[in-house]
Every structure is written in C-alpha cells, then in structure tokens.
Amino acid sequence: MACGRLGEMLNLSEELIKKSCYLSLKAQNFPDELLLVEKSPASSYAFFCFPGSWSVDSWFSGEKAFGETVITPALFPCMKSIGNHNETAKPGDQEFAIAFVNQAFLQKFEHVLQTSQLVNQVQDAINERKSIIFTGHSTGGAIAALATIWFLQKYPKTNAATFFCVTFGSPLVGNHIISHALRRENWSQYFIHFVMRYDIVPRILLAPLSSIHQGLQKILPFFDPKSPNFRSQILGTSLEAWHLYTNVMRDASALTTHVASQLMGSTNLVLQTVKHFIKLSPYKPFGTYVFCTGNGKLVVLKNPEAVLQTLFYSCQLSSKTEWAAIAHNCLNEHFSYEKEFLGGERSLDMQDVVALDKLEELCLGSDLYLDDLGLSAEARLCLRAAGESEKQKGENLKKVNGKREEMKKALEKLEEYRALCEHNVGYFDAFKIQKDRRDFEANVSRIVLTGIWDEIIEMLKRYELPDEFEAIKEWIQLGTRFRHLVEPIDIANYYRHSKDEDTGPYMKKGRPKRFKYPQRWLEHEKKLPAGSCGESCFWAEVEELHKLTGDITAIYREEERVLKLQREVGNWIREGLVGKDVLLKSSTFYSWWQLLPPSLKSELISMDDQESMHE
Structure with missing residues (x-):
C-alpha cells in the first residue's frame, strides 16, 4: 500500500477533480443537451461534459443479453488485440479479438460525434494548446470514456498540454479488450473513475437486461431530472431498489467467482463450464478506479481484475438486517459525489488516500482502509490472486526477455x-x-x-x-x-x-x-x-x-x-x-x-x- 495525496497519485490536481465533479453534475441538469463545453481565454483547461440518459433503451440496445456490440473499427482502430485479432475473423470466431462495447453507449457517442460541435470544439482547444478533460456522471461518464478513446486515436500527437477522462458513478463500457488495448497503448493512465461504495450504477451492466428490466423501468425515473420523481420517494423505492440490487449482485457473483477461479488457476471443470450454462457479463473495468468508502477514505486501484472483484465485494451486506439500508444507499449514493468531493467535512481535500499496489502482498488481517471498504478475507484473497496474475505476467516477460x-x-x-x-x-x-x-x-x-x-x-x-x-x-x-x-x-x-x-x-x-x-x-x-x-x-x-x-x-x-x-x-x-x-x-x-x-x-x-x- 502507498499513502499520499490523491492529486499526486493521479497526476491530476484535486482542484481539477472537483471542477470535473461539479461540471459533471451540472451537465445532468441539461439532459436534452448532447454536450456542454466550458473553456475561457483565461483558463488553460477545456472541459467537455456529457449528461446522462435515463431510459432503459439508453442502457441496453440490440439483441444481446448484456447489450454489447462490436466497437466501430473506423472510429476506434486500436481497440483490438493486435496479435490475437484476425482481420478476416467474424464475431464468435476464436481469432475475433476486437473490442465489444455497450451498444446504447456507442450509438449515443456516435450521435454526439455527428450532430454536436465536439470535433470543432476539440480542435479549437488543441489549437489553443489547452489541457483537455472529458467528464461525465452516470451514463455521461460512459460517453466521456468513449470520447476520450476516440480523441486519443484521432489526435495521437496532440498539442494539448495534457488530457484526462474523469467519471463519477459511470457504468462499465466494454470488454477486457478495451483494458488490454489501453494498457498496450499506454493510455490507461488517462482514465480516472470515482465510485461510491454502494452506488449500484457502476455495477448494473454486470447483470443481463432480462433480470433487471422491470427494476430499471421503475428506478430510472428516480435518476431523471425531467421526471417528477427525480431524487424523491427514496424510501418508497426500497423494494424495487432491493430487487435491482439483489439481481445485479447475483449475476456479479457468478462473474467474479468465475474470474477469480481463473486467476487462481482452478482446474475445477464445474467452474470452467459455468459460462456455458450461465450468461456472464462481458464488461470489464479499465483505467484507474478510486473507491470512496463514505467515511473520509479513498482507495485507488489500477489492476482491472482487482477492480472487478472490488466492485462486487465492496457492495456486500454485512448482515441480513441491512437490506433496507443497502436498498436506500445503492440509489442515494449515486447522487453523493457532490457531497463527497465538493462540500461538507469529508470534502476531497480532507480525504485519506491509499493506493493498493503489490496486491499479491495484500494484508489478510484487519486493515483500516480495507475494512472500511467492506473487503472480507475472501475478497482480499481474490485481490491477491489478481496481483499474483499480474506479477506472473511480469515473470513471464523476464523469462522471454x-x-x-x-x-x-x-x-x-x-x-x-x-x-x-x-x-x-x-x-x-x-x-x-x-x-x-x-x-x-x-x-x-x-x-x-x-x-x-x-x-x-x-x-x-x-x-x-x-x-x-x-x-x-x-x-x-x-x-x-x-x-x-x-x-x-x-x-x-x-x-x-x-x-x-x-x-x-x-x-x-x-x-x-x-x-x-x-x-x-x-x-x-x-x-x-x-x-x-x-x-x-x-x-x-x-x-x-x-x-x-x-x-x-x-x-x-x-x-x-x-x-x-x-x-x-x-x-x-x-x-x-x-x-x-x-x-x-x-x-x-x-x-x-x-x-x-x-x-x-x-x-x-x-x-x-x-x-x-x-x-
């Protein structure tokens, strides 16, 4: 573990993180806008903010169980495994190692690209040598992530001083090929995702639409600024929230168990055949994740497999009596980023920060940060396995070198x-x-x-x-x-x-x-x-x-x-x-x-x- 200031760990100042949060939440007040841009001659930064969407169709599109589709190669040519990808292969073939992304998010981004001033505004910011930050809250964060990947490929030798993608409560965007490609291109460092411990939104796409469709229809108006139920009747939605939470976590459990068994080198044939009987989410994290415990502590993780395990284990019940509180928190915490970072006694400047590196040496006993994030001994073993897997890759590299x-x-x-x-x-x-x-x-x-x-x-x-x-x-x-x-x-x-x-x-x-x-x-x-x-x-x-x-x-x-x-x-x-x-x-x-x-x-x-x- 490494402790220090958040800005130093992320190479992005706390002030810029707070402004990103403020603008992301501000953009949610303009759901009919495709893009909000904030830049001024006096500032060296240009912020590109994307509002979220609040219909089921804006989360799931197409015929796939998890709403995934092949990424558009013309817009994202690097989002593939170079060696494993065969140009003549088709989806489903062994050598079709090209990225999959959420179809609804991809369609929304392409719509933004075609009908907004994004291209012109980005070019203006580059010409003015401004640092560029793409940001968004909720599904706006997913669009910001796609915009950043597009930007990195379209402007590989940009004159911009620096650029980042900063999201808050963003759902997952694509499969493991996205993470693989971003790390290969040395772009993963530009993506920073903040997640409240119980916020359900970053976990939603771990479940297929069939298991959460009804719950989403009832819950999404709670997130929609245009809805009369926006951020109201929190306790009245507890039952629907509980059903959504349990369905998401059930599917997340199947996925993380399968992934953990692979990380640990399990040869159990039952675990290996699970994916043939249970549809597992293709979505995986990428970039740097900052988990907010809710009591003044931040935990930074960069290992994508460890992030996936943390998304599941940090959102667990401590006891069966907590179900009402969890149902309340899994929705309410989606709106807690403003309080967490911009005001109150636990604003960003006052947070204690720890980066979980050397995961293979992670403490299995009591630890203040891990305890506050709700990571059980089982969870820590899974994080250790993720660390061991990453370490083994390094050992393999030494071997071939x-x-x-x-x-x-x-x-x-x-x-x-x-x-x-x-x-x-x-x-x-x-x-x-x-x-x-x-x-x-x-x-x-x-x-x-x-x-x-x-x-x-x-x-x-x-x-x-x-x-x-x-x-x-x-x-x-x-x-x-x-x-x-x-x-x-x-x-x-x-x-x-x-x-x-x-x-x-x-x-x-x-x-x-x-x-x-x-x-x-x-x-x-x-x-x-x-x-x-x-x-x-x-x-x-x-x-x-x-x-x-x-x-x-x-x-x-x-x-x-x-x-x-x-x-x-x-x-x-x-x-x-x-x-x-x-x-x-x-x-x-x-x-x-x-x-x-x-x-x-x-x-x-x-x-x-x-x-x-x-x-």
Missing part, C-alpha cells in the same frame, strides 16, 4: 548462412534443396527459433504476458528480423515436404501464428493496412503460382495475383526488404518469372541490376 540473446545468436547464424547462399543458389532455394551440411545447421537454428516463438505466441494467446508486450519496440524489431530470416526457409521446408498437398496452400492453411503476430505488430506500429508487410511470406505465393506454369488459361485467370506479386517484389527489392538473390537465374522466382507470358511479365528492377546479379 532472457531468451533474446539465444535468439539473436541463432539469427546471426542464419544471416551468415544467407550471406553464403545469396551469390550462389539463393537463400530460399538452397534451404529447399538441402544438400549441404550448412543447410542442416540452418535448419537447427530454424527449429530453435520457432520453438521459442511458439512459446511466446501461446502466452500471448492466453494473455499471459503484460498488455504492453506487443508495443515494445525491441520486440517488434526482433519479430521483424525473425520473420525476414526464418519465414522464407519455413516456407521452403513446407513445400520441400509437400505439406501443401495435405494441408493446402501455405498462406491459407499453413502459415503459423509465430509469423502472423510480429507482422501485425509492425503494421500496427507503423499504422499500415493489414497485410501490407507481407514481404517475409512472398515465397509461398511464388510456389503456388509456379504450379500454374505451362497452363496459360490458369495463368491468365490469376492475372491480378501475377502482376501484384511482381510489383511487390520489385518494391521490396528496392527497399531492401527482400534480397536480390531472388533474381538469380537458379532461383525458383526467376524461373517462374522467365516462363510468364510476355504480356504478364513486368520489369522488376533495372536491367543493369539484373545483369549484375546474373554474372
């Missing part, structure tokens, strides 16, 4: 082998022929490297490495070097053993993930279209097109592929991404190119360069 030298030595051997081949038969063809001892030694290096990379890929598939891994520049460079050296001879090995006859073409059925992942990393880093960095696998296309040699009808049927391959290879040779040894007269590529019909044959590089290669 420790293999970099072994990988570099193996790559150096392949570079020496390639240098020996490039003026004779060529790198690809020499390995495919396999007639010298040096070819055998190159194969040993290939096997060593593919074994290491397959292990890394398996970790990535299970999210067992830190979320930042696929954005680490050194690993992107190492992955690119690995692709350029190993994939050509992997393809040679594939066709040498005629695996295409059993498995199918390399690019359709045989290409391993150990090459797909690093290629996606590079394309993501350079913001290039998917598939644009395919220089390491062009030999597979050569092999498939070479099979058509002699069949003029088939060759012309593949005219587009034939011309594209020549164009790409020419460009890659000029850019130094592919060696000129592909133009040796003995190479598979050159023999294919020479036998093309004249009308389909393109000049790859200058004639002088070709002649120098063939001397």
